[in-house]
Amino acid sequence: MPRTSQAVIARAKDAPVELVTISVPDPGPGEAVVRVQASGVCHTDLHYKLGGIGEDFPYLLGHEAAGIVEEVGEGVTDVAPGDYVVLNWRAVCGDCRACNRGRPWYCFNTHNAAQKMTIADGEGAGTELSPALGIGAFTEFTLVAAGQCTKVDPAAAPEVAGLLGCGVMAGIGAAINTGNVGRGDSVAVIGCGGVGAAAVAGARLAGAATIIAVDLDERKLAKATELGATHTVNAGEGDVVEAIRALTDGNGADVVIDAVGRPETWKQAFYARDLAGTVVLVGVPTPDMQVPELPLLDVFGRGGSLKSSWYGDCLPSRDFPLLIDLFLQGRLPLDAFVTETVGIGDVEAAFDKMHGGDVLRSVVVL
Template sequence: MQTVKGIVARAKGRPVTLEEINVPDPGPGEAVVEIQACGVCHTDLHYRDGGINDDFPFLLGHEAAGVVEAVGEGVTNVKPGDYVILNWRAVCGDCRACRRGEPWYCFSTFNATQKMTLSDGTELTPALGIGAFIEKTLVHAGQCTPVDPAASPAAAGLLGCGVMAGIGAAINTGAVGRGKSVAVIGCGGVGCAAVAGSALAGAGTIIAVDVDDRKLEWASGLGATHTVNSRGRDAVEAIHELTGGFGADVVIDAVGIPETWKQAFYARDLAGTVVLVGVPHPDAKVPEIPLLDVFGRGGSLKSSWYGDCLPSRDFPMLIDLYLQGRLDLDAFVSERIGIDDVEAAFQKMSDGDVLRSVVIL
């Protein structure tokens, strides 16, 4: 066992604190990873504010890259010294999704068996089974995906959650392809990643929608062909106007509130696809829409879990595209901060001042 420093949320809505944390030596199937960088994601803020569950105290952080320090018995997929991105979909290979050949939906993903603890022995709940606002973390070995070590940790780690969620929402869930029209509602980190993924897939028209001109500028830099500030213009009308009156083939809701989901529903073309990737508040309800409209418009209404990604397939591919200059992951890194700056980063994120603050360890 070793003792390191990490960021903990002790109670709902309270500021996070830097604590001493005990990290066990890896047991069977586990790995200890020395964290090099970890992005500050909205999901961490949801944990802090009690929007996920009440299993406090939480060890926050999950968008991380680092180097494997040690592995436990039976681990064969990684070894000490491997440069890895951490993931929260450690595919089991045996659940009903995996057995039917859809491991990107794995319903029984693995986490470490042992618990990291505070210095007084209190067990911690790691965010998304990772807990990476910490110098070293304990995870299941299946949560480690080796990638090319030439990739910057600050950029690479973002594939661990938000950027992968957005890119995957476009490419994997929405099946965006050459010449398709796409609208993305909400252009924070996940929405901008959906824009970048749509551009990467060869979409012809990519419409970015937000109420903040700064975010629309970020989206333009990542591949949006048109922008709509919906504070002063009806988003549905604008998307129809920009797609010849038809609506977009794929509309991605990266906000996750009833109003934006309803906009996405009506902004798509006949037989078009709606993808919900923004995480809704637990109290949010599907807006009232006539069932005849659901039937009459056809198409698909989908939710995107983690961009429906398969880490072993998608992380190395996207890192290769990044190193080839075809995917600008660096554009998502708004600032590099220290581990004790996480609380301030939450405020910047809430204010819309950053795409991602990244903790450098």
């Protein structure tokens, strides 16, 4: 029998979110229903609400989630009812050109549930919902592709484990997977919100010797220091590029991670890296943003790599269990990213706190 569930939706562009009852279908072939236990409030959810990602309203918000598999559909063998899982939004297909070349983290045909959840009653009853990043986790139950469920150690609390579903994984992966940060490297992270702070933690985990956190907000710089930054730069107090060079013997950092995703910060990252250094763009730009003018000779002459990081270039089946194990061993402070826990009716207020820079991450506990 289809389930009904309380859920947070964005009905129209920039309208306040609403708590409604939705209908969640029984899982079909390759699908799973998950009872959500916790879901982080991410900037991506706010982008959906503001219309910055698409116009397929109404959106079922939420995607950084952990919970318990309730039911699986035909042909599902990797997870079973009762499994504790973190949800991911890149369920690899196993058969596209990237997967067949042994690079599944670049999968070009990731899976989502084929069926749609709908508004159950009231205004717009029967309207199909677009789940954020194919998940939609601000709800008691959600329907996903079974490949979006990654089993992890249940000893990790859901409000912590779920953060790997997006922002924390994106930041850690930007440093370790995309940036290939190694022991003794120098790293600069521009923008120290949730993703940037995670990139700092990832650089520390990888053994970087110098980790420079850059932000306008002293509160975020303080948190970055707690997570492993060796130096901080307030971007409002001088030239960011020169500050990073001054902290790296005048050379620039081996890896510079742009966790903001604006033309100005990307250009700073480009010039703040050492010769043959690496720039990693993990902050998500809006569609109107353009790469700033750069002399082509500078692109050639500085060498190195200019990379974008999709979801931290992660492979959930590999990375989620590993990072949870590191957390449980006390080697990765995932719990430091949880500023507060809130109820399902508090998402709009959590967006306000996020916009004001008052939290690293609010987490909805169901």
